[in-house]
Amino acid sequence: MFNRAVSRLSRKRPPSDIHDSDGSSSSSHQSLKSTAKWAASLENLLEDPEGVKRFREFLKKEFSEENVLFWLACEDFKKMQDKKQMQEKAKEIYMTFLSSKASSQVNVEGQSRLNEKILEEPHPLMFQKLQDQIFNLMKYDSYSRFLKSDLFLKHKRTEEEEEDSSDAQTAAKRASRVYNT
Template identity: 40%
Template sequence: MGSERKEIRKRQMSIAQGPPGAARGQNAGGNRGSNACCFCWCCCCSCSCLTVRNQEEQKPKQASRELKIDLPTSEESASPTLEEVNAWAQSFDKLMITPAGRNTFREFLRTEFSEENMLFWMACEELKTEANKTMIEEKARIIYDDYISILSPKEVSLDSGVREVINKNMLEPSQDIFDDAQLQIYTLMHRDSYPRFMTSALYKDLLQSLSEKSI
């Protein structure tokens, strides 16, 4: 009887424990479940969620590659001649009509920390040559952000009436949206900066240098 009880007890214990490797199989199944795609926690697997994640991370980079338009901030010009430099003293219009005159005057404005006036005027001239409606709208927005917005460090000085008209017209900008503002800045440079330019060392040195070369 004692031996039979021992045998029965062994059978009960073996049934309770289950077949060999059963626990191991359950653990393996649990590991597979934890590796399911939606529960990934590392970057060592090649599941589909990582592909989606990489695509999402690339979206901001692709968005940052949108069309960017750079308005001209300089223009090529030959060195001014003595005749041209002498003509600059006759009128502001003759100074502004030549690239060499604009570049030299812009160099002077930079010393007075008012270069943005010339840059704005040049940007407006560039806008007038544009025929594509989409490009006109984009360039107008850039000019507004750079020179009209009160938040811009390069804001030009305009009266409130001109600003109000520009703000309304920005809903559908055209080539001539900044005409009034451009004229106002042109007049400001003429009356304020031009007289000082004509008596500046920059202009006098340039005139003297060209005069000596001609001799």
């Protein structure tokens, strides 16, 4: 019996293929709301430009925006191919976030700090250990506070209100089609 139920489910169209009778896609079935994605994981939040924007706003208020900026700079650095550009970006990351004179110094374990000599031979993963430390700091500290913050909750409420309004309009469209046919 279980196998037949699974078989029936697998024959159904995926949610992204669901359309209203007028041919338009039903957005409520297409994807999770952005706040739901953000709440699912820090990784999801950091993959969404709007999520990064909101998280930065929150971290700025907490005086720890440098953490997400460092993480983003490391992500950009890992994608670089040109050695000369990598050298320049590595030095920029070091001077901005890691040196003792850094303008936006991140809080990483002292023994894992890089010295300037390593900047001469950059490689894509040279900041990985430090980036992982900052990621974990954000994940287990600021991210959980972000999810409880007024900034996040207000965005979530706005999203829900927009969805409710959209659902009401969709229901009204369906009702008018039923009565006008």
